[in-house]
Amino acid sequence: MSEDARWLDGNALGGRLQELFGAEMTAAPHRCQSCGTERPVGAHRMYLGAGTVLRCPVCDQIALVAAALPDRHVVHLTGSWRLEMPRS
Amino acid sequence: MAPALHVNSVTPDGQRRAPIRWQVATVRDSRAESATARTLVLDVPAWPGHVAGQHVDVRLTAEDGYQAERSYSIASAPEDATLALTVERLEDGEVSPYLTDELHPGDELELRGPIGGYFVWRSQDGGPLLLVAGGSGLVPLMAMVRHRAAHSSTVDTRLLLSARSGDDVLYRDELARLAAGDGLAVHQTFTREPPAGWSGFARRVDAEMLSHVGPAPSQRPRIFICGPTAFVERAAELLVGLGHDSAAIHLERFGPTGG
Numbered sequence: 059m060s061e062d063a064r065w066l067d068g069n070a071l072g073g074r075l076q077e078l079f080g081a082e083m084t085a086a087p088h089r090c091q092s093c094g095t096e097r098p099v100g101a102h103r104m105y106l107g108a109g110t111v112l113r114c115p116v117c118d119q120i121a122l123v124a125a126a127l128p129d130r131h132v133v134h135l136t137g138s139w140r141l142e143m144p145r146s
Numbered sequence: 147m148a149p150a151l152h153v154n155s156v157t158p159d160g161q162r163r164a165p166i167r168w169q170v171a172t173v174r175d176s177r178a179e180s181a182t183a184r185t186l187v188l189d190v191p192a193w194p195g196h197v198a199g200q201h202v203d204v205r206l207t208a209e210d211g212y213q214a215e216r217s218y219s220i221a222s223a224p225e226d227a228t229l230a231l232t233v234e235r236l237e238d239g240e241v242s243p244y245l246t247d248e249l250h251p252g253d254e255l256e257l258r259g260p261i262g263g264y265f266v267w268r269s270q271d272g273g274p275l276l277l278v279a280g281g282s283g284l285v286p287l288m289a290m291v292r293h294r295a296a297h298s299s300t301v302d303t304r305l306l307l308s309a310r311s312g313d314d315v316l317y318r319d320e321l322a323r324l325a326a327g328d329g330l331a332v333h334q335t336f337t338r339e340p341p342a343g344w345s346g347f348a349r350r351v352d353a354e355m356l357s358h359v360g361p362a363p364s365q366r367p368r369i370f371i372c373g374p375t376a377f378v379e380r381a382a383e384l385l386v387g388l389g390h391d392s393a394a395i396h397l398e399r400f401g402p403t404g405g
Contacts, residue, residue, distance in 0.1 A: 065375060065399070066375065066400065067398060067399050068264070069217075069262050069265050069398050070217050072201070072217075072261040072263075073166060073215075073217065073258055073259070073261045076165075076166040082261075082262070082263040084261075084262050084265070085263035099264070100263075100396075101396070
């Protein structure tokens with residue numbers, strides 16, 4: 059832990075994910091492809107730069123990279139995700 | 147088969163059934179909570195309701211089209227008639243100084259929400275509850291405490307609030323009032339300038355303090371920690387070290403990008 063830690067957590071990505079997937083996603087479980095830890099998206103670490111990077115809170119493996127371009131969103135996902143979408 | 151749902155309707159667990167949309171809120175009131183924090187009371191047409199712990203995204207658009215977005219925790223209980231955000235002013239912030247200094251009753255503000263399904267607590271989730279706040283990290287935890295009070299819940303709740311000085315404590319009078327009720331214990335620690343005559347904790351959160359505040363790991367409390375990233379990391383590490391289940395520890399960090 060450092061005093062100038064610069065990450066937030068997956069909760070802060072909730073609005074963007076809801077925009078992209080049409081459903082609340084911070085409680086969705088993601089399993090890390092590297093260490094196998096399963097945690098809710100909200101419990102991941104989020105790094106903001108030119109894009110957004112979500113990392114496993116245990117081993118720091120990348121779980122998601124998202125970039126908002128002028129005309130579209132680009133999202134890269136790794137590991138396994140369980141997404142539940144409302145049908146109505 | 148589930149009945150058809152209207153656009154923007156929300157299930158009992160607070161999950162939206164419709165794409166999230168930006169909408170315009172109107173400031174009804176703006177009041178100082180401390181030297182650097184203000185509460186904005188907002189009228190939001192068609193607000194679908196929220197769950198304690200959720201946040202909203204706020205978007206500011208400059209005349210040249212430049213936009214800045216930030217997330218702010220909801221301070222009000224779901225049962226309150228109006229939506230309230232408490233915003234800490236960050237000196238070099240891009241958004242917070244506008245919200246705390248420039249917004250007045252009648253002004254409009256773009257937001258979307260409610261957002262989040264992880265850092266949330268409903269009275270039916272039960273307890274015991276351990277809430278640990280660093281500075282204005284108290285905001286989403288206060289929504290939980292207010293929600294608890296609105297339901298006359300007596301769930302065993304321990305709130306530990308770390309602040310630099312007495313002047314930095316948000317909702318001081320309300321907390322004192324609520325702590326007089328059943329089952330809520332409010333503990334405070336001051337890391338820089340304790341109030342005159344203060345005989346309680348006057349140091350950073352440590353393992354001994356967390357043990358004292360409780361509940362014990364054997365009681366399997368639901369734990370919510372909110373504050374600056376370093377504060378949250380430290381408190382979570384200490385709690386895991388005391389034997390608490392890391393899966394029961396919910397974290398919400400805000401950092402230098404949060405202004």
